[in-house]
Amino acid sequence: MKRNADVVIIGAGISGCAIAYNLAARGVKNIVVLEKRYICAGSTGACGAGVRMQWGTEMNCLLAKESIEFYEHANEILEYDGDVEFKQKGYLLISNSEKELAQFEKNVAVQNRCGIPSRMVSLAEAKEIVPHLNTSVLKGAAFCEKDGFLNPFLTTDAFYRAAKRLGVEFYTQTEVTGLRIEGGRMKAVVTSQGEVETPVVVNAAGGYSKTIAEMAGMELPVYSERHQILVTEPVEPMQGPMVMSFGLNLYVQQSPHGSFIMGRGDQGEPRDLRVTSGWHFLEEMAKTISVVLPPVAKLRVIRQWAGLYNMSPDRQPIYDRSEAIQGLYTACGFSGHGFMFGPITGRVMADMILNEHTGLDVSCLSLKRIETGALMFEPSVV
Ligand SMILES: Cc1cc2nc3c(=O)[nH]c(=O)nc-3n(C[C@H](O)[C@H](O)[C@H](O)COP(=O)(O)OP(=O)(O)OC[C@H]3O[C@@H](n4cnc5c(N)ncnc54)[C@H](O)[C@@H]3O)c2cc1C
CATH class of the missing domain: 3.50.50.60 (FAD/NAD(P)-binding domain)
Known part of the structure; x- marks a missing residue:
């Protein structure tokens, strides 16, 4: 050494x-x-390895925009002989409250000023983008087709x-x-x-x-805080973008090999270095998915795991x-x-x-x- x-x-x-x-x-x-x-x-x-430019602060929009522009060419810039598997299929941000929707509108204005091609979408359009989405529980959505996810x-x-x-x-x-x-x-x-x-x-x-x-x-x-995530059995492609909701507390993507990967936060997590998995997460995740993306709730869970968010104030x-x-x-x-x-x-x-x-x-x-x-x-x- x-x-x-x-x-x-x-x-x-x-x-x-x-x-x-x-x-x-x-x-x-x-x-x-x-x-x-x-x-x-x-x-x-x-991690879930989602990458999005749909942020509410100008600083985060700019940080994410530069990173995503890099990821678009990562294989060439880094002269990688593999593939980082950047699937730029968008992020559909869904909302179940008028208050949050108003925040989305403000966010989209900030994003557009930063040159990010995000937009508000109607519930009908959200359903076209993700056909198995239960829009009856939603008030509206925002979409950016340049967001996506990679293989971490x-x-x-x-x-x-x-x-x-x-x-x-x-x-x-x-x-x-x-x-x-x-x-x-x-x-x-x-x-x-x-x-x-x-x-x-x-x-x-x-x-x-x-x-x-x-x-x-x-x-x-x-401080560090546990965040849990799970993966399902693989199925035929049925969802392009990452679906995310702050109010409903979930993010869900379908990975290139067909599995769904999903996670959520938990306000009750102690501030320590544990990365064990728990039933509570599995139950809450299943409840939310059954409401928001019902067909996905029928899939079998293959594995769950956890990692640390490192949180600043x-x-x-x-x-x-x-x-x-x-x-x-x-x-x-x-x-x-x-x-x-x-x-x-x-x-x-x-x-x-x-x-x-x-x-x-x-x-x-x-x-x-x-x-x-x-x-x-x-x-x-x-
Ligand atoms: C469930 C979950 C989902 C997430 N989803 C997303 C997402 O969709 N999009 C996104 O952008 N982010 C996501 N994140 C957050 C993201 O994973 C982290 O912010 C990011 O990976 C941090 O990277 P890092 O290199 O700073 O830290 P790490 O990847 O944690 O790397 C730190 C390294 O330091 C090493 N280390 C620690 N102590 C020592 C020591 N004493 N000596 C030597 N080495 C040491 C560790 O072993 C580790 O490998 C998620 C996180 C979790 C837990």
């Missing part, structure tokens, strides 16, 4: 792999990525392989257990395989980012360069949208580390917003 690196990235999920790729593509040599399990072992490998394992693999080709060294089964800081500067990362000296550390440890920050004596204002990402510890960078707090922000996370963290500005200014997403109370609440989250 290398004992010296110019940059050490902790975590090989979509964020860590995208940051490594972006830095290497911009000429940084001697990058090491440390992963305690295997590539894509964390939330990225547990293959997408992370594409970033990982591109980074490796550019010289990045990945060490799996290598747990970071400490950080050595001297005179307010980053000096080394302590791991289960020994120390790596480095002046730059990027905390991209997802649900464990708070633990990593604690190793530097830093209090990160995030406003459920927005934290992209930060520490003022107290020179050389410590943080990319975490992605809530339920860190996969779709993967490409932009890679780009903006590389900008920050290299002190360059190549696009969208995300300085409003630093930790300072939380310290000063300048939070950026997003209305459209599951």
